[in-house]
Amino acid sequence: MRKDAQINQQKILTAARQLFAARSIETVSMKDIATAAGIGPGTLYRHYAHKSTLCLALVTDRVATFIKTNQVYLTTTSVGAAARFDHVIGEYLAIREHNMALLMNVEAGEPGRRQFYQSELYQQLCDLLTQLVHDLKPTLSKPVCEFQADMLIAMLKGTSYAFQRQWRGRSQSELLAQLHALMVTE
Amino acid sequence: MRKDAQINQQKILTAARQLFAARSIETVSMKDIATAAGIGPGTLYRHYAHKSTLCLALVTDRVATFIKTNQVYLTTTSVGAAARFDHVIGEYLAIREHNMALLMNVEAGEPGRRQFYQSELYQQLCDLLTQLVHDLKPTLSKPVCEFQADMLIAMLKGTSYAFQRQWRGRSQSELLAQLHALMVTE
DNA sequence: ACCTTAAACGGAGTATACTCCGTTTGTCAA
């Protein structure tokens, strides 16, 4: 990548982070971000084809770290499957909580824009949770575990998670307990 | 409601149905709909505050019928809980299949626009599925059943359902079987 | 029949996501 492009990419991410920290994402226009980054709208779109793509870029690192950390966790821990579930899902809930607005925008970049499900991140996240489900229920086949991982992600996705937290008023730990009850059949 | 308003409302619904049948929802603009209905954009928005609201109006009848029919079913059938689950969820999947595009638009009218979760329809759907879960697992408390109903809806919502059908390539009946395995712990 | 008025209408206007394309610039080989 050309050096000027690299610099602009950083300027965009920095500007977006600052603006999104100051006001809600919907109230920040792409033009605002371009202006704050000191570039033209065309350049902004050259780097991030959609607003939701930009949001994805802002959370990719954190989610990728979560995935890697917990991949290692799953292969090194000696605790039982149920405890692993609580640990991994607990951390996942924490990430969703801290990045709720951004993640909602990433996942809302649909329909028409496959964004979320097409991202490499989804595949990795799904693999991680598939492993988790497999540890929990070793008798189930790979595709069945994958399905349950898909469902786990769907349950905690964008507006669904926000609904549980804000409308239903369920806390993170309550959600974890409920999910445990649903998924961990002992 | 004034008579002219009633007439316009019908004209809008008819025009929208026709246009949505001919081309995909995203390619039909609100102006297109207004023009086809022979009214101004302002009038269209007076009736339906957002495109997603209009989409909701177009599916409300069918979903409401589904809910009522299955409420009756649950109180009159004599088959076991597991068979009830298959029946109700099977029909729910069929409705999602036949109205995938519209429902995706309804449910995508977020974030910012609470649309789906705030609709009376959601409450009724949730009540129905809560009952279904309760029949399945009578020992669980009401809030726990409600949570699992929420999750059931989330699992089959908008982009999640489309992902399973189109990317994962799972058929309706396969989804039903998987959901059965996940939710019906016998 | 006529007046009143709240409700409904319509379309010009606004905001913003995203595109197009002519211009500029970093990079690299000669």
Add this chain to the structure above:
DNA sequence: TTGACAAACGGAGTATACTCCGTTTAAGGT
């Protein structure tokens, strides 16, 4: 150092969701 060119830039332009407000009209009372 220079020339060539792919890559990147920028901003005017387009499309469209949604708003605002002056105008019109249905409907009920007199």
